[in-house]
Amino acid sequence: MIHSLFLINHSGDIFLEKHWKSVISRSVCDYFFEVKEKAVDPENVPPVLQTPHHYLISIYRGKLFFLSVVQTEVPPLFVIEFLHRVADTFQDYFGECSEGVIKDNLVTVYELLEEMLDNGFPLATESNVLKEMIRPPNILRSVVNTLTGGSNVGDTLPTGQLSNVPWRRAGVKYTNNEAYFDIIEEIDAILDKSGTTVFAEIQGVVEACVRLTGMPDLTLSFMNPRLLDDVSFHPCVRFKRWESERVLSFIPPDGNFTLMTYHVSSQNLVAIPVYVKQSINFFETGSCGRLEITIGPKQNMGKTVEGLMVTIHMPKVVLSANLTATQGNYTYDLTTKVLVWDIGKLNPQKLPNLRGSLSMQAGAPKPEENPSLNIDLKIQQLAISGLKVSRLDMYGEKYKPFKGVKYLTKAGKFQVRT
């Protein structure tokens, strides 16, 4: 299956290599570099490449390429999914997944990779199991370690790997038992020039932070589970119960995890919380253009829209922007040609407005396409789909946990075409 892994930074240096079978020379990456040169954007490097003797499957995460080498037929998604899992694990262990952090924790990283794959086949990818074997670095432990000469390899044997609940550590203990659930919904939408919705749907995710002693068995039920169109679960969720009763019944992993993701499709009318009035014009003569954007609240169920931000990728010919914003600040990055207007809280009494002129390269023809606007926003304490948790029950343990549910609506891929 997976033969080798190379970690490559943005500028094309291989800073880590790991082989699970016999060693493959790093020159195999040259094919990859060739393609990478050709692709303007790192995002446009095809994830699967064919070389004379190998296949290269890569992902791009956090400005790093995770490049794996395979020699025989293997489902590409299998490898891609695994590489993302590796990146997730790094994130989980070190707080971020970047070159610096990986270099700083090279040995831990190497030990992790060793445990995650055996002969190229995934062995332990569950974060709870890994943490039992290799403890994540933390300040206190490293101080203790330096004093006592201890190590960050768990000296207890990872029994979690043997259990049938591999995602949960054994013998978890907390003084404060708490279970928090964040229901985060993202609105994916495309609005056309006139403001009508071309396409809209809601992508939701239930993020959980569970710190409970022992082996709790939780049941989370919703007021309106029929709302959900499509769901996917963490392996801990008992699918049959969802099928029959529409409740989430599970023994949670310890710590943070994504319990489920769901999808509310456009069939149920998706409420769009804001409207955008815009006009962007480039003039044929005088190499300049005009821009005016106004944003106002639409259906937001009485909650305030916060963190409002508009991002516009301007055509290459736009040199500078001379604008005035009634609220918030705008910045125009000359090199990337990105205009960002950070509005903040939306005040329904006084609608934020951005207007002014754009100056373009002299002599250049006017761009044919108006750039589309990407909108970011946040609404606290609201799940825009109307999903509500009705209750959370715990079985199997006797203490009373603190429970909490938080709702948040965000803009996902929210685009206004102009």
Added chain:
Amino acid sequence: MSASSAFNDEKGGSSSVGEPEYGHDPASGGIFSSDYKRHDDLKEMLDSNKDSLKLEAMKRIVAMIARGKNASDLFPAVVKNVACKNIEVKKLVYVYLVRYAEEQQDLALLSISTFQRGLKDPNQLIRASALRVLSSIRVTIIVPIMMLAIKEAASDMSPYVRKTAAHAIPKLYSLDPEQKDQLIEVIEKLLADKTTLVAGSVVMAFEEVCPERIDLIHKNYRKLCNLLIDVEEWGQVVIINMLTRYARTQFLNPNINESLLEEGGGGEKTFYGSDEDEDEDEEEKEKKAEVAAMAKRKPYVMDPDHRLLLRNTKPLLQSRNAAVVMAVAQLYFHLAPKAEVGVIAKALVRLLRSHSEVQYVVLQNVATMTIKRRGMFEPYLKSFYIRSTDPTQIKVLKLEVLTNLANETNISTILREFQTYIRSMDKDFVAATIQAIGRCATNIGEVRDTCLNGLVQLLSNRDELVVAESVVVIKKLLQMQPEKHSDIIKHMAKLTDNIQVPMARASILWLIGEYCEHVPKIAPDVLRKMAKSFTNEEDIVKLQIINLAAKLYLTNSKQTKLLTQYVLNLAKYDQNYDIRDRARFIRQLIVPTEKSGALSKYAKKLFLALKPAPVLESPFKDRDHFQLGSLSHLLNAKAGGYQELPDWPEAAPDPSVRNVEVKESVPEWTKCSSREKRKEKKVEKPFYSDSEGESGPTESADSESDSASGSESGSGSEESGSGSESEESEEGSESEEEEEEEEEEKDKKKKKKELKKPVPETESEQSSEEEDRKIERKSKQRKSDSESESDEDEESESESSQSESEDSESEVEVKKKKKTAETKPPSKPVKKETKKEKKEMSLLDLDDFEPAPSPQVTPVNTFLSNSLVTDLEGLSLSDSVLSPATIAPSSALKNYELLHRITGEGLSVEYCFSRQPFSPDANMVAVQMQFTNSATSDTKNLHMEDVKLQSGMRVKEFPEIELLSAGETATAVMGIDFCDSTQAANFQLCTHTRKFFVSIQPPVGELMRPIFLTENEFKKEQGQLMGMNEITEKLTLDAKCRNEHAIVQRVTAAANLSRVPCGSDKECRFAGRTVTSSSLVLVTVATKEEGAAQLTVNCEKMVIGTMLVKDILLALTQ
């Protein structure tokens, strides 16, 4: 503030390893010397006695390896530390060893003995890791050692070690392919493994070593299907892909009728397309008629195993792992009936929200699917709309999908979308959009003109690329109906002045040449211009100029003769030989000379023949002959190791190969072969479909095999258990199709409602899945308190964790059995219960064969169990039996079934723990076995053989029974030393003709013997067993068990203890010692008002204690 500085400290402190380059260390001086020195001091550190120094050195070395630096010269120094006590050093040494062993084979051999020792370690994790490293060392000399180790590990009792063995198989295979035959044997053995832990890994090994040996799967097929949902996600992917291939070889095409229809209607489809061939034609037609007739005669019925696969994979569409979702999607695409494939669309669309790499792969597959099954994705059209922020490769793929989805009804929406795309800044994407428009136009006649107009407008676009692409597409479109569009051709002729893109210029020239009679005035003029610029054109354009000249010469030689000759002369001296050749060829063809051949007569026909319009096809057409989701599919080329997806067989191979032999597969609880059962069920369909797919017999068997996989919480086994149950119910109604299923669904729902009532009072419970789960859940609630404690214990006793975890597994198993026995008839009169529960196991099985729907006791049964009860009562010394007034549910000696009479071919064996001291050996538990021969013939030479025991356990066999004539019963006593664990004792029960695998597993309460203590002694002993050794639970007593007497009854029934006299009437005390180690077991039940009570168990052996608490708790609360 302080935190951040501390963090920095930590970075510097903990990992000087992480320091990127030692060469850059100013202290280490010049490059060359430092290199030498560095290794020297590393060697020194490795040789030191301090673990911390060793660790430091190893960390540095591993960091070097990670960065790709060569550290091979340290090999001897490192290998010395392979037996180091420090676990982290050891791990790092392993890392090093695996990396360099191949290069330093001789030195690597030094380490082998360490691993060989590790393979014998009592701890399963150490055994596993030793095997893992040993098998990763790629040194050919040790192949025999590896082989031996793998073979041994494959029959290890720990599933984790067996999993590691499965992993080691492909490693050995790649090292020495000669070992294949032996490895296949191991694979075969491991495939039969029932634990989820092993399943994924062994199938992976199977795929790498012997994917062609599909016959190995037969016997394991159903098991794999049923285990699937509990296998870890990576294993799921491998298993699903393998099963897809398997199903293609074993089952019939579910769409066979439809594809026949299609072919009949479509006429010229592939298979019967050779109509021109006269000879074959007849034959084919005959065959076709035959097949069609056959199809009519015998409507397609899906093999129940096929259905099983589809049903058990479906829930995995909800997996969070994209690879699993994709695997299921391709399975459905390749195997499911047309009507059912649709379910995968939603899941695949969901993946589009994932990382862009995932999107890329998924879109490729969706693109292939949309060509064959467009309808499937139509409802999700909008999910493929493109955002300006998508990477180009994603955009292009989405475009492909949108184009494939276009049809008469949605084309207007799609075109409107395309319109916005055309204005994108991403020019590659625009070009792709134009291509897409062209394809829509060719495929959908209604919009051809609209598209063409749109494209013509694009010709005035400022971007040359856009124009060029439009020209190319327009050219293709015009070919379809050129006569209507001479004005477009004229317009394009004008473009030759401006467009520089060679492909576009070539296209225009070709168009003008081809349709020169539509533009008779312009064409010569264009040629004139082209002749002028001929030398500066690209090759492709030059060729088209020659072409144009030739065509014009043939139609309009008056005007163009000279021009043509000029062009041909220029071409004659061109640098490119293609062009020279072409020129020579064309001159011979069109310019009549005296010696010109016969061909020139046909020149006009040759050049001006009507050319068929091109068909614009998706590049994804025909990709589906590769298995979807595979690397080969993605690359559209066969990757190494790719296994072709076979075509459906014409006739299904024998389905009975998948039947599992009873005695081999199910050692303990009996199960009649499912085939047999299915037949039975068919006969009694009306009854069984009414009582919705009853599946008692396998339930016990299945849950059994599941719990063998060690579910601590029961959650896993719950699911797979119920999965297999639904299989059964389905099998009951096999030939019925969806409606039936739906009905079933409804039934189940109804059922569910009933079950919401707190007490499951239904007698006809037989395992609708919800119900089963309900019961499980409840019991879980009840027992989970104590369970969690056992977990803690496990943690604290990490050394013995191995055996312990096994304990708790099997204990759950026992528990489950009890539960099924006990929860069911709570409202029945007490007296009857004993019988009931004894019947339980056999009843379920018998039901299967009996037409009567009520669970009434059949004569045979009553007889059997009655006689057993009386027998047992006679045998038992327990006081509970002597007080018949209050026989609580579990107070009599419980009978367990060892061998069911159906499996045993007439011989049935039950056993109970007689609680009498086993005289030959005081450390053994006496097990009373009762043999009943209900067959028509005599059974001879009953004895036991091949006893398989966990380490430390011993068995004293029962004396051989020479003869057991038909209809008779006999009893025998054997002794087992269980070593104070609830591990099962497995052995073979042999008669003169047959052997049966059986196993005996003791409830924890039977692992002790009563002792007499006085109250004072009791208190004293209890005082010494405090803290960790004491387990206390609060409980509410069952309504029927609130008096002292009842409590004593129940406790003594649950555990073999004796009562300790006690002054207080609020407390009951019991004492005993475990049989093997004579550890004290003290139990106290203190009652309070209103049924509240507190149970305290003091026991040196914490595992025994925890398990006992659970059992007693159960006995008291029910």
